[in-house]
Amino acid sequence: MKKQFLIISILFIGYLNPWNSNAQVIGGSSQSSAVSTPRDDIFDHIHTEFKKPIPYSPLRQADVIYSKRVWQIIDFREKMNQPFYYPVIEHLNWKSFITVVLDAVKTGELTAYDAEIDDEFTTPMSITDVEALLNGVAVQQEQKDLDGNVIGTTTAYEDRFAKTEVKSIRLKEVWYFDKQRSQLQVRILGFCPVWEYTTTDGQFKRRPLFWIYYPESRQVLARAEVFNRKNGAERRTYDDIFWKRMFSSYVYKEDNVYDRKIADYASGMDALLESERIKTEVFEIEQFMWDY
Numbered sequence: 001m002k003k004q005f006l007i008i009s010i011l012f013i014g015y016l017n018p019w020n021s022n023a024q025v026i027g028g029s030s031q032s033s034a035v036s037t038p039r040d041d042i043f044d045h046i047h048t049e050f051k052k053p054i055p056y057s058p059l060r061q062a063d064v065i066y067s068k069r070v071w072q073i074i075d076f077r078e079k080m081n082q083p084f085y086y087p088v089i090e091h092l093n094w095k096s097f098i099t100v101v102l103d104a105v106k107t108g109e110l111t112a113y114d115a116e117i118d119d120e121f122t123t124p125m126s127i128t129d130v131e132a133l134l135n136g137v138a139v140q141q142e143q144k145d146l147d148g149n150v151i152g153t154t155t156a157y158e159d160r161f162a163k164t165e166v167k168s169i170r171l172k173e174v175w176y177f178d179k180q181r182s183q184l185q186v187r188i189l190g191f192c193p194v195w196e197y198t199t200t201d202g203q204f205k206r207r208p209l210f211w212i213y214y215p216e217s218r219q220v221l222a223r224a225e226v227f228n229r230k231n232g233a234e235r236r237t238y239d240d241i242f243w244k245r246m247f248s249s250y251v252y253k254e255d256n257v258y259d260r261k262i263a264d265y266a267s268g269m270d271a272l273l274e275s276e277r278i279k280t281e282v283f284e285i286e287q288f289m290w291d292y
Contacts (some may be wrong), residue, residue, distance in 0.1 A: 013082060045093055045235075048225050053239045055220040056187070059178065064287055067176040070278065071119075071253035071261075071277050073194075075168045080248040083226045084243070088164055089141040093225050097238060098166040098193055101212060105130055110217055112210035115192050119172055133209065134161035160198045164173045168210065171249065175282050177289060182288035188214040214242075251275040 076085035084097040095103075104110040107129070112130050114123040125133075136159040144150050170192040177184050191214060195207045200225070221238035228234055241247060253261040266274045 040092060044195055045225075047224060048093070048235065048237060051222050051237060053222040054243060056215075057178075057181070063178050063180045064176045065179050066289075067174055068172050068282055068285075069172070069255040070251055072171045072173070072249040073168055073252050074171060074247050074249045077167055078248045080246075082236075084169070084247070085167065086227065088177065092222075094227060095224060096163065097169070097224075098163050100220065100238065101193065101217070102134075102163070104217070104220045105210075105212075109220055110212055112212065113190075115208035115210050119170075119190065119192065119211055120210060121190060130210065136160040159197060160194060160195070165195055165197045166193045166209075170194060170252075172211075174267050174283075177285060182289070184283070184289075186245075189219075190214050251278045254278050 026106075030180065046197045074081055074084065076082060087096060090099055101110065105112050108127065112125040113121045114125050114129075154278075171188055172192075173186050173188045175184065175186045191212045192211045193209045195209050196205070198204050198208075218239050221242070222240075222273045224238050225235040226238055226241055228236055237247055250272070252263065262271050262274050
């Protein structure tokens, strides 16, 4: 009897011990934490945390009877694309697209490729290189005393990167016709965030940051939630957005013998019309395949 009473007492004391309690982890995880915080929802968000991207269908070279490379731009200022830009200040499970990408690059989960060299993923950038790019230009400034005498120098950084200044991304993708499935399909090869900023001397610049190989990034994007305007219970991920083509974009380049962009031979309305012509040409390929 005494032994049973002792066991019950130990279990009761362990139950009251606050250090042994499992706390909720930010993001709705079931893992334990030293800090207990209230759950900011009515249920735990456990599905997105372990979500995996939809695998690609098998593809052989012999199955592709038509292919075309296209480069497009997704402008975050368009209403349909605003879920890429917001939130400006990240929430528990909700981050902007550039925040998700930069966090993965800094932790080594994604590899950044130098956009100044090419868009063919030939030159990987180290984490130090990426941080140096985001920190801006180092400038030496003189320090003076009250009498105006130079007593030393300090390092200041100009044109520092801000996440809110990424307002578009470039997409590199391949459209192809798969004769085994009799479908015109598309696969994204990579994307490149574009940094738009004004320098300290008042010049506006548009600079591509780095290229990310899209198939490698799908594991990261599949775990990043995107705001759903229609239904808050059905939070999509960035991988879902790309997979379902739920964005608005325009073509700025197609593969051509001159390796030139549309801006090199057209401008203004002519450039927009050329972009639409390329899109129409690609989509009509599937229709032509079914002509009798």
